[in-house]
Amino acid sequence: MYVAVKGGERAIDNAHAWLAEERRGDTGVAELTVPQIREQLGLAVNRVMAEGSLFDPDLAALAIKQARGDLIEAIFLIRAYRTTLPRFGSSLPIETAHMACDRRISATFKDLPGGQVLGPTFDYTHRLLDFKLAAEGQVPPAPVAEAPAGDVPHVTSFLNREGLIEEAVPEDRIPPDLTREPMELPADRALRLQSLTRGDEGFVLGMAYSTQRGYARNHAFVGELRIGAVAVEMEIPELGFAIEIGEVIVTECETVNQFKGSKTEPPQFTRGYGLVFGQTERKAISMALVDRALRWKELGEDDEGAPAQDEAFVLYHCDNIQATGFLEHIKLPHYVDFQSELELVRKLRREAGAAFAAMQEAAE
Amino acid sequence: MTATAENTERKAWMGTLASAPAGRVSALLAALGERPDHVVLRPAEVGSVMVRGRAGATGAPFNLGEVTVSRCSIRLAGGEVGHGYVQGRSLVDAEAAALVDALMQTARAGEVRATVLDPIAADRMAKRKARAEKAAATKVEFFTMVRGED
Known part of the structure; x- marks a missing residue:
């Protein structure tokens, strides 16, 4: 009330x-x-x-x-x-194959076209506090080397040549948008990916970690992780053709997962996919693991009852704004609600007291 | 409409304008001198575009998130219509980009290209090259230890 x-x-x-x-x-x-x-x-x-x-x-x-x-x-x-911005439209799907990569690594192939490019990473640092940063100082310029021309090919395209990995077949339909229509379950993969990419990093990380620890384990390798700038193109109705309207930095993670085959699919590697704005690799890897866990139905896998396989659990709880909104509202005034609860408890105690008194009277 | 030679060129210059850092297009347009006479067809406005990705990089599209974009449309006294789309939230850049787009359809195209478009494109190339060179320096060169088995 x-x-x-x-x-x-x-x-x-x-x-x-x-x-x-x-x-x-x-x-x-x-x-x-x-x-x-x-x-x-x-x-x-x-x-x-x-x-x-x-x-x-x-x-x-x-x-x-x-x-x-x-x-x-x-x-x-x-x-x-x-929510205050008018939406001009939607972009064409970005082409991560044309990414200008700052970083590109694969945990599955040592020697691969384009190579292992570490980029500005925390990996291999000693995680010791650097007290030099507490003082002001000049940073020496990073070393440079001659850059190769051309695009860096996706790792999964090598495995695809042997038919050892499932293909991501191009499709062109308009994806559902959870910022426009409330999310409905069952959610297709497009809706799951939208939900995960904006989901809370800590929540998605915890879910991903649970799959590694054995709750719907799916044996993920990072087939490829790449970070860099990608052009965004949009069809402009008044022009009748698409133009570049800007550039975004994204992190893309493709996992390669062991798969023994099922009633419907041959034994082959399957894939999980993570794509997130910015240099956000913990989130992108987590997203790929959770995406793969949520695909159990379409791959004909067993429902192990694991939290990461439960799309209602994952998708309805990964949004930190919804979560914090509902969680924090309980600190706002609930004086009337609480007053009625208080009345109820008092009434129940009165009734219980009266019943007890009546029982004692009867016993005497 | 399929890409024709004419709109391929226009697509390229509009893309160059879109990716310029905030303030750059309007500053370079000012270097061209007085603004040409024009009417505003659609006043500059800030909005968003939903960016899409594809599952597995090549599969079905999904909505990744939005990006801020500003746009504006103008018509020059000579009748050329210009559309400006720039990333970010700069109304002055959107209007400047629309003017540049219109001027590129006039006899002043060469001058506009040299003064506005070429510097933006050069900056962008230089920035991209600098990052690519730093990335190249972080490429791992594997070597195998000699096993001494022969």
Whole structure:
């Protein structure tokens, strides 16, 4: 039951004024600028863009500043802003085969066309705190080498030549959009992928990890992980042809999974797919593992009753904005709800007390 | 409509304008001198485009997330219609891109290309080359230890 009550405006205004002051922190310390966040906290910016579902590094950096570094709050701000934008249309599917790769590795093939390109990675660092970063200093320029021309081929295309891996057959239908229509189950793969790519990194990671630990184990190898810039093209109705309307950085992960075959499919490798805005490789790998686990029905695998196979469980709980909205609303005033609960408990106690008294009287 | 020689060229310059960093198109247009007479057909506006990917890179499309885009349409006094689409949230860049698109359809195309498009394309190439060269330096060169079996 909801009853309008007044009061609290002054307290709220003052709380927000204090919030602004706390956000700024010690004024003896220089204020953070939005470009500083964009340039120097790039992976936080990437996470906010991926889960906020809007590629705009400046906006994501602003949201992080406003949210005092609370990334879920920043994602909330981006999601709210996104709803105010008119949508001009949808792009043609991006061609990750033409990606300008900053990083491209394969855990399944050592020697492969295009090679193992590490890119700006934390891998192979010692994870020791670097106290030099606590002091200001110049960074020496990164070494360069002559860059090969041309596209870097996808790893799965080599396996496909032998027919050892399932193919991702091109299709051209309009995918469902959960930002326009409420998600309905059963969800097709397109809807699952949209839900996972904007899902909470921690949740998707936990689900992916559960498959590695044995809950619907699917023996994933990272066939390929690539990070880089991809052009975005859109058909422009007033022109009658497609033009490039920008460029996004994405992380793509293709897993190659062991598969013994089923009633409907021959023994071959199967695939899981992750594609996420920004340099977000933990998320992209997690997404690919969960995507593969959720494909059990179409591959004719057994339902092991594992959480990662349960699309209602995964898809309805992976969105951190829905989750935090419902979770945090219980801290807002529920005075009337609670009052009625209180009345109910008092009534039950009165009744129980009366019944007990009546029983004692009867016994005497 | 299929791509003709004419719209292939236009597609290329519109793509160049779209990917320019914020403020660049309007700054370079200003270098061309006074803006030509024009009427605004569709005022500059900020919106979004839903970016799609494909499952397994080549399979069925799915919605990945949106990107901010600004657009504007104008008509020059001579009748040429220009459309500007630029990534991000810059209304002035969208209008400048529409003017450049229209001017590229006039006799001033050569001058506009040299002043506006070529510098943007050169910057983009340089930036892309610099990243590709850094990536190339991180390519792993495997070598096999001699086993001494012969």
